[in-house]
Amino acid sequence: MNILIVGAGIVGFNLAHELSHEGHDISIIDSDSEKIQRISEKLDVLAIRGNGCLPSTLILGRILDAEMVIAVTDKDEINLMVCFLAHKFDVKETFARLRNMELTGESQVFKPKELFVDYAINPAEIIIDSILKIIKTPGAINVAEFADGQILFRGFDVPEDAPLAGKSIEEIREVSELNSFLVVAIVREGKMIIPKYENRIQAGDKIYVLVDHDFLPLVLPMLNKQVNEIQKIIIFGASQVAVNLAQELDQFISDVSIIEPNLETANEAADTLEHTTVLHGNGTDPDLFNDINMKDADLFLSLSDDDEMNILSALLAKKHGAKRVVVITNDPDYLPILDSIGMDITINPRLITVSEILKHLRKGQVVNLYKLIEGEAEVLEIVTTSKSAAVGKRINQLNIPDQAIIGAVLRKKGEMVVPGGSTEILKGDTVIVVTLPACIGKIEKIFGKKSSFLS
């Protein structure tokens, strides 16, 4: 498929990289000649320098052959304009990143479709959504959803007193009579282990589980004895994400405060928010931290637009006693170090946008692909068709490699099965597989090829 991407920032670059590897012909337009230079040296794509709002530039970028246009420049206005022009050029599908919530949220005046945008992606909405999920799953450090939200993927820290600590996977399966979840990965001292029956969970591990949506409330107590209700949240930075999040949080959390260094921004935030306390001050000010009792904070969120300030502020908050910290960083280059300096949860809006767009694009067998940060393990969501070799076989007949595990099987009717060796794979099942990257090829061979990725 011919795809035109407008905007060669982090999102545009990563999209071009992924899509070109999947076999699509990519053109990319940006007005920054340095970015264009870099992209044409690194990727096998057609890179054009120019203004994406001009029809002539779009023609140079082969819009006449394009079946899809993805507008991911920094400006919503440009993205809208690109989609409008793409519509005039008869492009079948248009994607746009729109950051302004008025264009995508509940209060929208026009639907994106009326603005010629087939799919609008607002990273802020996705971020707010995942932060809310983390808050609602106490103890969770990582959240993702598969099979349209039917199967939940959650990561947890294992504290000393957790009922699971010290138990082997086999014992857990015997105890959990409900048989509603499966531990699919353990991270110990920064190393990812795909667990077998005999592996034991230790205190201090991070574990990742797949669990049926309906059983989550039953599973939580097994993972964490005392479920700490989150009562006090402190946010650094009154960004759009922060303000909208605070509005949501106001409804069920009593104590939410926002620290904002810019007085004008702080005033605006205070005008919008009803219950949330808005403080004018620095994100690295220890006096301010003492004033607002940082030591009692259950959650500290660094949501400003400045990566470095977010990291510093979260580090200090942790030092002052905040129980858990969430950091937003736009630059993916920081990701590898954040875990080792004690950031509990990291969110990267750019990568989230990329995987959201890819999710929309992938309509073939591998529906959903989620990258775990540590160990680089991947979670694949695969819908089996009559063509896949696995259909009609039991799992122990499939030769699943050691570094991969079938985490859940969702039958067509919507019933989740926690897989064991004797579980049979049927046609139309949604199978969730957790694997280290080296085994992706083998998994694809077993369940059907990746090449049928996009329609």
Added chain:
Amino acid sequence: MNLKAIFNVVGILLILLSGILLVPLAVSLFYADPALPGRQTPLTAFLDSCIASGATGLLLWKFLPSGIEKLREREGFVIVGVAWIIITFFGALPFYLTGICPEFVDAYFESMSGFTTTGASVLMHIDSLPHGILFWRNMMQWLGGMGIIILSLAIFPALGIGSFQLFKAEIPGGATVERMKPRLAETAKVLWKTYLVLTLAEIALLKVGGMGLFDAVCHTFSTVATGGFSPHQASVGHFNNLYFETVIILFMFLGGVNFALHYHLIQGNFKVVFQNPEFRFYMTMIVIAVVMTTLGLAYAGDSLEHAFRRAAFNVVSINSTTGYVTDDFNLWPDYLRIMMVIIMMVGGCSGSTSGSFKIIRVIILLKVILRELQKLIHPRAVVRIKVGLKPLPPDYVMNVVALSGLFLGLTGAGFIALAFMGVDLTTALSASIACLFNIGPGLGQVGPAADYAGLPIGGKWILVLWMLMGRLEIFGILLLFLPMTWRK
């Protein structure tokens, strides 16, 4: 330096080469080429070269761990440079094994002259050589014209060597070349398909005119590649046939045109072609040179019609850097000889199979000169260098200026080195130019009617290096000699 990646790519290319060597092997088998006394037959020589190349290739590709994924910018140039040196070695084996070139330097010279589409030859009595060997000489030119790495990009896109660095390092004209498709492998395919269409068209036209199939294929190979090897001692002059000359003039001209323009032409974009500044310069230059040469030759006593025929063929041949001859221009008046040397140094368009400095760079140099003059009059003027409507990045303009310095400097260095070895001045200078700019025939001892066999061995090695530098546009090969390239 990522040595693994270099060896992997070279391995793939050698496997490809071993497959290609089967073609001259079949030709040799068909004509039952005889062996020289006490030497291998061409058939077994091709078989041995084929096995040697294939075995080395497999060893380098399969049994070394792969390092291709992590190519870096400078490695692209190094890979292409090393690959060309090694491929030329295996291409030289048939000449050496059959004893046609008893000295290895001659075999390597012939092979390098083939792959770089120079067309300079050390072989004598060409008409009496085995068919397989003649075919292989011309086929090397055909492969080298569009580039063997670009061929491998088109054939094995999945091998992951589809990197822009390799493409840029091999295509004549470098970074200015237009990318016709988003994917390099697709671009490479379009280039090779266009090349194939030109090749088949010329073979058909020559065949229709009555040329034998073997001659037609061989001449076509070296015409579209603007190479210049001919299976006859007297080159195209052998036939003394106006129709053949006309067809060959046409295809030499087309070989010197940017292949992106051929692609636009096939797509019906005539406007793009005729508005292309490089193409217009190329046309104008040929017309002026042909007119001048015709008048000069007529003034020297030839009939106007015959003078035009001689002028048109030889000027287009030299300007497109092919190097076919129908006439010994060494015997022309001095001012015409010098003019021939000067148009040699301009060459054809970027993105074509022609060698030399390339017209686009001449245009840029002229514009730089114009800018300097404008700056003298309006010191505060902002003057951007543009070709057509496209402004060029200052880095690229500097690169062209540096490259022109290198071309001149190396011409001088080769001149001095050859003269030091006792070669006469005319021969030394023109041999240095004819090899560095990938033309083939020079003046004096290496003129159109003579060959390079009489040069000293050291001189031949220098010219081998000069041909390679000319084809890969110098920087890539110079890089191989820099210690910092090889540092970790």
